[in-house]
Amino acid sequence: MEEECFAICGSFIHSTDQAAVETLKNKCLGVKHGKIVFLDDTELVQDRLSEFGIPEENVLKLKEKQFVIPGFIDTHIHAPQYPNAGKGLDMGLLEWLEKYTFPTEMKFKDLKYASSTYRRVVSRVLKNGTTTACYFATIDTDATLLLCGIINDLGQRALVGKVNMNQNSPEYYMEHSVEESILETRRYIETINKRDYKYITAVVTPRFAISCCEELMKRLGQLAAEFNIPVQTHICESRAEVEFVSSLYPDCTSYADVYDKAGLLTDKTVLAHCIYLTEDEIELIKERGSAVSHCPNSNLSIRSGLLDVQKLLQQGVQVGLGTDVSGGYHPSILDAIRVAVHVSNSHAIIAANGYKSLSVRDAFRLATLEGAKALSLDTVVGNFEVGKEFDALLIDLDSPDSHVDVFDEDTLEDCLDKFLYTGDDRNIRAVYVGGRKVLDAENTYTQRNSLNNGLNGH
Template sequence: MSACVYRGTMVHSVAIGKMLTDAAIVVDEDGVISAVHDMNDDGAEETMADLMAQGVELADFRGKLIMPGFIDGHAHAPQYVYRGTGMDLPLLQWLETHTFPVEARFADPSFARKAYQKCVRRHLTCGTTTCSYFASLHLEGTKVLVDVIRGLGQRAYVGKVSMDRNSPDYLRETTEGAMRDAEEFVKFGSEELDDPLITPVVTPRFVPNCTPELMAHLGEVSRKYGVPVQSHLSESLAEIAWVKELHPEIETYTGVYKRYGLMHERSYFAHCIHCSGEERVMMRDTKAAVIHCPSSNFNLMSGVANVRRYLHGGVKVGLGTDVAGGYSASMLDCIRQTMIATNICGMKPDEDGVTWKPLSYQEAFHLATLGGAEALGLQKVVGNFVAGKQFDALVVNPSPGEDTDADGGIGGGTVPNTAVDGPFDLFPELGQGLQTAFEKFIFMGDDRNIERVYVAGNRVV
């Protein structure tokens, strides 16, 4: 990899909604950002000329948007094969009817490789540079997922699912086997693999599927190897009632995870729709994070999580597609569903009489980038364009398939206003420039607009 300067309109996440209309991001041979220049500043052009004289390459994307890559905090890689189907049942019945039979197929490594190739490639083309995946309970199949991710160049957190109770015989581990394989996978990912883009994650499916003995062991594995924990929490009312039946001696669902050492600053939990005030405080105090999965929450009729309330309470929040409870692998869809969810929460006061302000599109974008990085503990590595971080980025073309009748392009650049092959149009005569292009991309854009995807400075799409 050669050092390179990426020039274009930079959508930043240092401050919510910040945009530099003409920026130059300098990336070194290791894919690390060494400097960010506002080309409207005095002396910036001279700095650029000096870099060119030193032989640094220029990638000129003026008229296009350069933004941080999306971070998907929760996706089930095996469920990719049936996403967009089976949206007809609530959570627990959905798992029994649709999920478990499909996940059993991933005992076959060849089938797993075929499915995972399509899954990871789709996430990348949708602009997801970092994804936290649940695999299946199969150790070899999970290693296949890791191999596929490495081959395609994505940054990923990967968990071999652990489950030793309350599932069909064909998809249940023994407690001893679950303990052994969970630790073996974590050791493989953290010690043998030696790949900075891959992080193994301790992954109890959820409390009803894990015995106390298994959960206690998983907590020990997380501490021993210093790896994250991911799971589900308070997704549905029926699930919460089930947890209470299984653990009547523990006050809350969240408290079960804490009891067994699974809730700490590197833990993150999908959904968290129905957490009580006490549980939200517990999450704040332990520095655990919420991964908000609005599409799945709607599709499986689980409820609506109040994201603003979590943020106000000092809890870290990222976003997740939750494929296949969520039918789309695109974080753009997740951002839109997040805004709908906060609009719903803002329609009337909550149980404490508080009316919460909905999130803006800039805030939702922040959660899909830097917010996700913070939730996964990657805020010093990715999430925005700051010197010292790695260059995980998207190049977004507001107008793929150009119609050359535009006068001067967007903001005086070269990209015209009519997207012949794209999902939206721009009208410069109405003052619709690059800020409008960003807003329309958030609400109407798709993978047709995502021209390039970079992970750690390497182009992967």
């Protein structure tokens, strides 16, 4: 089957602004040059194939227990922290950073180590159905450029940031001047722009207000404006962090105000965690059009807190889901969907006043369409609207060793719910990005270029 000119006939499930889940049965979806060119009833397939010049041999007919969903979108993940997944989770945030995170991230100055590790994390994340990821890398520019090369080779869509940090960090792992940090960030952005990757965007990435001085954050805000690129950072993840930021920036009214004064709150900003936002901060974030990345596994694993997602959504704040590897120990957005529901259920139990928690279908929308909105990609991906690029997962509930049992009375909606709660990567039989199959049923990657060179992309 020609990778960028084909059609799929069967069942499709996606989210819209009107419905958390829309099921489309007996449909045929056509893809040409990576984009969805039609989505119509199967009885019209011959007309549509003729209209768009798609050969009949390029039509895939799904089996009974198969369906297609949009690719998952991870709005917050630390690629270099993957070796630590599942380690050190008995600690609080700041202690965990000192003992586990910073020493591991320092290792990425070794480009051979970086190449091996980054290939493993991107492969693992793709295998779990994440077609778009918003990555933190490290402070090392060359290692971050190498990560981008590997992502490009494996075919994932991504936002990737070289991390900035010049204070309150270990001497062995920090940038030692504002000028150094800005020069290296500019070199990174300009190099990415010159490479002209189809699916990779540079993103300005101050780690958080504790590790960046005021001047550095302002200069980073200027860079983001100059290149018109996104911003990602952390905010209000733990009480101790909020108190520390307050002591560092006494002239600012809040944590969010620190970023706002630096020009870092824009309509292309993604803020991870946001557990302890004040009402004024919520209103400021909404006014600026910034988005929130909800990372429920991480928030529970290192006991940071319980984000009230429903409150943010009701107040009009954009929210997507993140794994936050390795504060979150699982690289799958399926885990984020499940834990997001559990956290929301916890709020309902505590409130005991008719609080309506997230359903698993609400979380599915956060993982797809709302994640695309959070990353300003909703005109490109997120659901199966005609004209968008085909980023998708072929789900098979009858795949070998599947943990999902389907019964005769189960509807298509039931099958989705069962996959979201009990499925895993074994049910993901193909992963498509921009209409190209980047992972097939045997978990074999179709790479853009050879990966024989360990430093490919550097």
